[in-house]
Amino acid sequence: MKIKCQICFEYYRRFSFPKITAKCNHGSNICKLCVNKYIEVQLNSESNIKINCPFDLCNQIMKSDDIKKINKELFVRYDTLLLHQTLSKIPEFRWCKNSGCNSGQIHFEGDDAPIMTCQACKRKSCYTHDIPWHEDSTCSNYEIIRQGNDKPTQDFLEKETQPxxxxxxxxxxxxxxxxxxxxxxxxxxxxxxxxxxxxxxxxxxxxxxxxxxxxxxx
Structure with missing residues (x-):
């Protein structure tokens, strides 16, 4: 016996209809292909990692284990985005400002020791201003330049702006x-x-x- 998917309206056998979340109590009438596409669209939507069950009137959130059971490749993407979002919420965490480096770290010294050296690539950045380290200026002097109380220098333009x-x-x-x-x-x-x-x-x-x-x- 085949079942019609309520999204694509194609008919598939029962095993092609996964349980969306462990807490869902409704029937499974969305095929795996459509569930995969739904998850992918959500992940592509401005780093969205809060994915609701696609069934109408179901407010359950898909958890890591739910996504992993449905599609392991999409789970890897989901897990990466979840990690990035979690790290970005830590006040002391900063991403490396080297565009070729995908690393980041927690800088517990904070503003008291603003020079942060990336543990991966050794590039220096400013913890306080979250930019590459301003070699010729203290944080105080840099802030004066940034606020426009001094003539902007070429160094300032290189660090604070992008073409x-x-x-x-x-x-x-x-x-x-x-x-x-x-x-x-x-x-x-x-x-x-x-x-x-x-x-x-x-x-x-x-x-x-x-x-x-x-x-x-x-």
Whole structure:
């Protein structure tokens, strides 16, 4: 006997319909192919790791074990995103500012010892300002420059700004996320601040379009 999937409306045998979560108490009428596609779409949606059961009126959240039973490859992506999100919530944690390094670490000394040396690549960064280390300035002097009370130096521009990959005009990153939009009206190009990946491609292809060294790649 075959069962019709309530999403794709194709008929499959019973074993093709997985139990979505361990706590779901409804029948399994969504085929494994559709469940896989659903999980993949959620993972590609702005690093979304809170995945609800796709059944209507079911509020259960898919846990790590649920996803692992359904698709081990998608579980690896999910687990990576979950790790990145968990680490980013630790106040003392900082990602390495070397674009070729995908490492990060907890810096317990905090602002009292702002120079943070990556344990993986040995590149220095500023814990306080979360940028590559400003070699010629103390944190206090750098803050004065950043606030505009002194003439910006070329060193400041190199550390605080990045050229838009499309138009080449340097733009300043604020305190928001790494999803950037060029503020030039004739450009408006969207890209990842860390790896310069095109956000139009990320929307179409998911987080796999980030460079492999980027913390958002999964």
């Amino acid at each position: 838009c990959p499309k138009c080449g005009i340097r733009i300043i990153k604020g305190d928001g996320c790494d999803h950037m939009t060029c503020n030039i009206k004739t450009c408006k190009y969207e890209f990842c601040w860390l790896c310069f990946a095109d956000y139009n491609e990320i929307r179409k292809n998911g987080n796999t379009f980030h460079k492999k060294t980027c913390k958002y790649y999964a």
